[in-house]
Amino acid sequence: MENARPLPSYLVERYHGWKATKYKDNASWYRHLAQEGQHPRAMVISCCDSRVHVTSIFGADQGEFFLHRNIANLVPPYVTDGAQHGTSAAVEYAVTALKVAHVIVLGHSNCGGVKGCEEMCSGNAPALEEKTSFVGRWMDILRPGYERVKKIKDQTERTKALEKQAILVSLENLMTFPFVKEAVDKGNLTLHGLWHDIGEGGVEQFNAHKKAFESI
Template sequence: MHRIKVLPNYLTKRLERWRATTFDDNREWFSHLAQHGQHPRAMFISCCDSRVDPVAMFEGEPGDFFLVRNVANLVPPYAPDSELHGTSAAIEYAVTVLGVSHIVVMGHSGCGGVEACYEKCEGNPADWEEQTSFVSRWMDILVPGYDRIKDHEGDRGERLSALGHEGIKVSLENLLTFPFVSDAVTDGKLALHGVWTDIASGDLHAYDGAAEEFRSV
């Protein structure tokens, strides 16, 4: 463990500022959270991309949102086995323990994971070896989405956007394969949502399941 280093100076400086401002101004609320636990109303499944922050976009405060971030905001299908499933474990905890009322799958423009899946399916894989790359194997979740847009008319940018939208739909479909999610939705205790944001413009498109289309919000 001798190769593990302490936090870089720029992060410790930011921590000091946070303690002196945000934390100190809300010390009572943080104490309440520590004593009484978390009770978030919504769970967000969003991309790891540093340019997308659902907490900031939806003006979240500590305790508001239960968050999962992974490459391309994907949800794998329900598959209890010997594999390690971080996203699936978080979904289980959010629904069965925290009892969240909403799960929001949030995609975005310019997603590197979506682009990697697109190139792979187009026969132009990236440098990583398919059998040893975690990213390549993870993006297999999105292949059903590519199959739905492969004949999509338009330029490459439009096709990538279409695939990003399909990724959200694939994740919503996979969420419903989890028995505890499906049961909670059927019982009216849980609602599922899909949104896609354009990083440059700040526009948000929300999925309308009844109309089967994304609409501007």
């Protein structure tokens, strides 16, 4: 591939620093992971946002989380149309092959994808409404969530509510996957919805009985 180029020097330096410190101090553990394969207990579906660092939030080591990231931490509904479905493939692999015990959908504050969805659904982002917009068509997944919160007058509160709808819509869509529903019904899998406040470092979880998010 003629367009591929060497890494920027700062990344090369960071790699060598990691190899000489963290890897060196834990070389046996890395070799164990390589030889024994992965056995994560949980899958985390989070946003691509560079400010959301899942392993740091939960103090996780290599091999603990099966991670999947996409714009606005969304899970689409279950469809089998022959197209390419990266998120659905990741969910299938985590549940049916890795047999994870938990699937966690982690949303966050100040999400650009969610804000784009809000602007698109309110008619203020025509570029996202174009059929050629990958982001726009992906954010269509969240339209049902927008319909639930669109009457909230305060824009800040409406956006925050939509960020949490991104989590709830994803949890609802997860249950449309037959293998997810089967695992949940058998008690082999639990689903969790979390919202992370980037600035304050807080995490809220969805309480299904109260139908509300609460601090953990």
